[in-house]
Amino acid sequence: MKTDNNFTIGFIGLGLIGGSIAKGIKRVFPNYKIIGFDEDKETLKEALKDGIVDQISNGNENDFKDCNYVFLCAPVQYNIMYLQGLKNAISSNCIITDVGSVKGEIHKKVEELQMEECFIGGHPMVGSEKAGFSFSSDRLVENAYYFITPTKKVNEEKVKEFTSFIEELGALTILLDYNQHDAFTAAISHVPHIIAAELVHLVKNMDTDNGILKQLAAGGFKDITRIASSSPVVWEQISLSNKKNIKMLLLQAKDHLEEIIEALDEENNDYLNTYFKEAGEYRDSVPDSAVGLMEKSYEIFVDIPDEPGTLSTTTTLLALNNISIKNIGIIHNREFEEGVLKIMLYDDKSAKRAKEILRDKNYIVYERK
Incomplete structure (x- = not known):
């Protein structure tokens, strides 16, 4: 990847995804100029x-005429709409990408x-139910799959350079035809949101x-409908x-x-x-x-007795071992979960360490499996 200090990247949209990619760039390439x-x-x-x-x-x-890359993150x-406005503004060497x-x-x-010679589509398979720059992270795309969908006319060397750039941010790139991409994401993201x-x-x-x-559904139901x-x-x-794929x-x-309804009517155990x-x-x-497409939750569930001071003892034990708790709550509906106390941590390392300390x-x- 280029290490040119004159490298300039534009961002149109600095929400969760745009903000996270911009922060990731500043972490990996601190000398790159970012226009937002x-x-x-x-x-x-x-x-x-x-x-940032x-x-x-x-x-x-x-404002984006000197950019090497422009990320469309709206x-x-x-x-x-923004794509059309950029057509006559960017330089001939600029690559426009998106994150949709x-x-x-x-x-x-x-x-x-x-504009096929200057466009490489992109889609980082990350997200959250939270939106906005304040929730963005410089490592959101790290170890995440990142679809890259180049046009048929864009220079192959530019595709390699852009792919390398995304990989430098820690993402795992997958080159894919855009039609196949839309079929895949309909199945693993779009329809699940609707359901x-x-x-x-x-x-x-x-x-x-x-x-x-609303009270009874606060356990597993809230988790499976988080998105x-x-x-x-x-x-x-x-x-x-x-809409076609969805x-x-x-x-x-x-x-x-309808088949399930029929199986219920017929009491079809095998089906x-x-x-x-x-x-x-x-x-x-x-x-x-x-x-994956949604932010992963790092959670453990703990059995604690209903006695005064038990909750504070548990949290103090983690605090003394420098483990920060993201969220904590008592699970009243445990139809789908074991453990009365739900502790949400910030990362996998913290969750594993917390589990070891408490055990x-x-x-x-x-x-959670």
């Missing part, structure tokens, strides 16, 4: 104050604008006036941008649900057993080592 634009002026001020952005853009595309439809989880629309717009949202709607519509279901808290604007645009998978899911068995086996074969003191500790 965001609709939220407070975000720009924060990025400038933190030293060296220059603020006022929204004029000519929602999908906005990225397409849908690639079809922007690639088609690139072809329409005859999570639907599960929330089912419970919401059943809930009582005093919200009893339903993501930005509605982002997911509205993703759903419409990848609709096809939802129709398949609808057929499967139901096989259905749950195959799902469980495939789910258990999914590796934990790589970072050494004869606590019964469980891990």
Whole structure:
């Protein structure tokens, strides 16, 4: 990768993803100049104050004329709009990339604008139910898969350089055709978001006036529907941008649900057993080592007696060993979890260390599988 101190990178959008990539660049390439634009002026001020952005853009595309790379990190439809504005502003050597989880629309717009020689699509498989620059991290893309979807006309050497650049940030790159990318992400990201949202709607519509279901659902249900808290604007645009693939998978899911209803009507034990068995086996074969589309939770579950001082003793024990707790709570609904105390840590190393410390003191500790 280039180590040129004159290397300049532009960012349009400095939310969770844009902010994290920009922070990662400053960590790995501290001398690179970063020019940033965001609709939220407070975000720009924060990025400038933190030293992540060296220059603020006022929204004029000519601010990016000297950039080697420009990252489009706004929602999908906005990225397409910004792309059009950059066409006559960037230099002939500049590469424009994006981070959207849908690639079809922007690639088609690139072809329409005859910008194929300067575009390499990108999609880091990271995210969180939290949004905004304040939640961004300089290591968010580290050890995460990062799809790269070059056009057919972009120079091969530029693709290699850009791929190497992304790998320097710690990501695991995968080169993929943009149509195949959209089919894959519909299955592992887009449809799960819709189904999570639907599960929330089912419970919401059943809930009582005093919200009893809201209390009962606070255990495993809240965990499996965590992604339903993501930005509605982002997911509205993703759903419409990848509607063909999403609709096809939802129709398949609808057929499967009808088969389950039929199996219930017929009390078909074999079908139901096989259905749950195959799902469980495939789910258990999914590796934990790589970072997925949603931020991974590092959690342990601990059995503690209902006695005064027990909670403070547990947290003090971890604090004395320099382990920071991200969140902590008592699990009342333990249908899907073991352990009365849920402790959320910041990383895998902290979770493993906390487990060792507590077990050494004869606590019964469980891990999420």
